[in-house]
């Protein structure tokens with residue numbers, strides 16, 4: 001097998017002990033390349049979020065790291081064990097909640113929990129204690145004696161994660177843990193993830209919710225077309241794209257033209273009669289814009305401040321069109337091509 | 338924990354899970370029991386007089402025909418039970434819970450071992466239930482010793498093991514539970530074209546080799562020999578070889594499929 005082109009030195013000799021590290025991870029199905037050289041380094045005790053559009057390969061990555069499927073090439077270590085050569089070492093350290101429900105629908109929620117406890121070789125007492133505690137924590141006490149197949153989607157999801165926590169895994173993979181949860185359950189889940197991290201657990205989560213990554217993750221990687229398009233803290237990622245601006249909208253075309261003349265460095269949208277002024281949204285910059293408008297005696301019909309958020313990063317990096325943002329700073333490059 | 342102790346512990350956890358399924362949803366098991374019982378009653382009370390004409394030169398009475406039928410019905414019962422196994426294995430494979438098991442540090446084969454042991458236990462239980470019906474309508478073993486009874490049960494368990502492994506393989510390659518049920522159907526049908534209901538000699542000449550050389554016939558003949566004192570001859574070891582060969586085949590097949598990357 002040809003060795004990977006990506007540098008593989010990251011996997012060894014890094015200062016902070018990595019709970020998860022990969023180098024040059026590749027996987028294809030037929031001639032479709034899903035992962036094309038993934039390098040990750042997730043320090044122990046941190047939360048790492050994997051972002052990416054549908055089909056980006058998030059689940060594939062989680063499957064490889066959790067020993068469900070084998071990579072075509074590259075190396076991956078979890079808890080110091082190589083996923084290919086020491087899968088049992090990996091399995092002993094991890095807890096996995098896959099994207100799709102992994103509960104036994106034919107038995108009750110409580111029986112599912114006890115099954116997990118038995119498979120973790122807990123004593124009878126310990127099993128009952130853990131089960132009761134987790135059912136309580138995930139708000140499943142009432143449903144505990146009903147078959148899991150009768151649970152709602154969100155309840156199944158909660159049971160799924162509760163089952164993952166039996167046996168106190170030190171590294172947890174959560175593939176879209178809050179998809180399908182209502183806002184309250186989602187905030188509960190976030191709280192639980194934070195508690196896990198404060199106990200020193202390492203969490204790798206994938207998500208579609210950028211806010212979730214922003215809230216929870218120490219570091220975020222954006223996966224796009226089989227590669228890590230960008231990686232860093234939420235702030236680092238936001239700094240990557242100059243998305244901040246103030247938007248002024250007008251109803252009257254002549255006012256609009258006056259304003260465009262008064263404030264020069266603007267992006268014009270003649271059709272929508274709106275102006276976009278690059279700005280970091282600070283009070284000082286806002287005041288200067290307002291001052292200039294006042295001096296020209298212009299009153300805008302609408303003023304909105306837009307600071308870059310992870311959505312902007314996501315759309316910029318994954319090349320999708322963001323709705324309502326025709327003049328995004330990174331777009332002109334596209335037009336030239 | 339030693340790896341053997343680990344295997345035993347995990348497999349018995351999985352076995353408990355399967356038995357729990359069977360207890361929670363007895364309808365599947367009961368449905369599968371219904372086929373052999375209905376066939377037994379049908380052949381004895383409806384077709385009995387005609388069918389028994391082909392046995393023992395035409396002089397056989399009803400109880401002799403029941404005796405003739407029971408070994409075949411017993412095998413059919415096992416066939417029916419393992420269809421249920423194929424269905425539940427297929428259910429497991431298509432459910433997410435299997436992915437969870439695969440990411441846990443448990444004995445890898447324990448899920449399958451749990452299914453196999455559970456299926457053999459259920460088969461034996463089903464045979465006992467169907468056997469009780471047979472006794473109720475007049476089945477009597479002629480002169481079987483305790484040892485022969487034991488051997489008969491041993492053989493039934495061996496057949497159950499063989500058919501179970503085949504059914505596990507079928508369940509694993511089937512895309513869904515229905516397909517698994519259909520794929521495993523031959524395991525119920527095969528006894529129909531054996532010596533279960535009429536002697537092979539009474540079948541058309543071209544058909545006789547099919548009936549003669551299929552796995553059920555030697556097992557049925559051996560059971561008859563053990564319980565009713567007829568000639569066993571080479572059928573004894575033939576039955577055992579069939580069972581061992583099918584078990585090995587089903588085991589290797591299931592293992593190969595199980596170790597493939599999922600999906």
Ligand SMILES: Nc1ncnc2c1ncn2[C@@H]1O[C@H](COP(=O)(O)OP(=O)(O)OP(=O)(O)O)[C@@H](O)[C@H]1O
Pocket residue numbers: 029034052053054055056057058059060061099600
């Ligand atoms: N078993 C498979 N056979 C063929 N193609 C596959 C298989 N599994 C995944 N793929 C393909 O790999 C790509 C990545 O899939 P993956 O499930 O990892 O995406 P994802 O990032 O998790 O997407 P989503 O956000 O929709 O969950 C997809 O194009 C998918 O079609």
Ligand SMILES: [Mg+2]
Pocket residue numbers: 058059060099175
């Ligand atoms: Mg996915």
